[in-house]
Amino acid sequence: MIVAVASGKGGTGKTSVAVNMALSVGNDQLLDCDVEEPNAHLLLNPKMHSTEQVYVLVPHINEELCSHCGECAKFCQYNALFVSPDKNLFFPELCHSCGGCTLACPRQAITEEKRRIGALKFGTVGDLKLVYGELDVGEIMSVPLIRAVKNQIQDNTNVIIDAPVGTSCPVIETVRQSDFCLLVTEPTPFGLHDLKITVEVLRKMSIPFGVVVNRAGIGDDKVYQYCKEEKIPILMEIPYQRRIAELYSKGIPFSLEMPEWKEKFQALYSEIKRLVEE
Amino acid sequence: MKICVTATANSLDAQIDPRFGRCSYLIIVDSETMQFEAIPNMAAGATGGAGIQAAQTIAKKDVKLLITGNVGPNAFGALSAAGIEIVTGAFGTVREAVEKFNRGEFAKTGSPTVDSHFGMGGKGGGRGAWRR
Numbered sequence: 175m176i177v178a179v180a181s182g183k184g185g186t187g188k189t190s191v192a193v194n195m196a197l198s199v200g201n202d203q204l205l206d207c208d209v210e211e212p213n214a215h216l217l218l219n220p221k222m223h224s225t226e227q228v229y230v231l232v233p234h235i236n237e238e239l240c241s242h243c244g245e246c247a248k249f250c251q252y253n254a255l256f257v258s259p260d261k262n263l264f265f266p267e268l269c270h271s272c273g274g275c276t277l278a279c280p281r282q283a284i285t286e287e288k289r290r291i292g293a294l295k296f297g298t299v300g301d302l303k304l305v306y307g308e309l310d311v312g313e314i315m316s317v318p319l320i321r322a323v324k325n326q327i328q329d330n331t332n333v334i335i336d337a338p339v340g341t342s343c344p345v346i347e348t349v350r351q352s353d354f355c356l357l358v359t360e361p362t363p364f365g366l367h368d369l370k371i372t373v374e375v376l377r378k379m380s381i382p383f384g385v386v387v388n389r390a391g392i393g394d395d396k397v398y399q400y401c402k403e404e405k406i407p408i409l410m411e412i413p414y415q416r417r418i419a420e421l422y423s424k425g426i427p428f429s430l431e432m433p434e435w436k437e438k439f440q441a442l443y444s445e446i447k448r449l450v451e452e
Numbered sequence: 453m454k455i456c457v458t459a460t461a462n463s464l465d466a467q468i469d470p471r472f473g474r475c476s477y478l479i480i481v482d483s484e485t486m487q488f489e490a491i492p493n494m495a496a497g498a499t500g501g502a503g504i505q506a507a508q509t510i511a512k513k514d515v516k517l518l519i520t521g522n523v524g525p526n527a528f529g530a531l532s533a534a535g536i537e538i539v540t541g542a543f544g545t546v547r548e549a550v551e552k553f554n555r556g557e558f559a560k561t562g563s564p565t566v567d568s569h570f571g572m573g574g575k576g577g578g579r580g581a582w583r584r
Contacts, residue, residue, distance in 0.1 A: 256507060256533060263530055
């Protein structure tokens, strides 16, 4: 089973939920797909084993064969190529690696070459396997790296995915093909606003989902009202509690120090399983 | 000489559009005869690389000089590669701009005048704008 942990609003506790659930459920794999700022490893202190470079393919123009006809630039919907009568320019940060320019070129002057965008990191904490992606500084396209992280998904494993924030392409790529999506929110107007947007996205993608209310006790009851009206199950509430915040500030997953939470996360996972199989 | 002026509408009396990549019209004027061609800017709604696409459009038309408000770094690189000279900070109508050029009252620009995505509207940059 693949469970993605997402949220519209940032800082609601996605990583806390993903990490604590991963530590509570056995035989599992945690993938941190927030490749722009991965942080699950900061809470887990894993033993890191290896690193793998991740590349995308970008065009290389052989100037000797090029006639500056401009077909490649005309084809490119992302405007990554500029052709003038005596000079070509390539803007790598705009390229989506579709390879179309190599096909559009009537003189076969374009070949593809590798360009590094980041790396995959592999580690373990006991029997929990951690994989996360780290996008290189200055890169803006995280989707290919997220795809590389997801390619590491192992069969017959409990896979938990920590998603990036928001509802844009990186989130879509992350939650795609998940069996279930856990939406972490806080009971505030901002939390509700972004929760609604995420719900719309998941409904469109036909991914079943449920809500975790973090920092329960602050704000108002509008998140609860909304979930009731929309028949969205609230699967867990994590109270706004000093002890939990203190452990977080020290980088300690709270289920390790508060064993009752380990049971709650196990129960949460069983409930998700039940909902998926239903 | 062929001059391109970015404009908000399709005539010589239109106001100059201060954005290059996302201007409404690219007006190509012959500075001697004042004959012109108004090209709707297909790049205006591009998700990215609008300046590069607009530069490609005017490079194909054999333009030698661009008069506009601001130019971003990618557009500047493309225009320079195509040998197109750039005048920024222009305002008023297209006709006034060409006349001003004919009187020799413009100084050329040697570097980009704004950062990337300047013409995309007042959405504030930073993490939120990209990630939502």
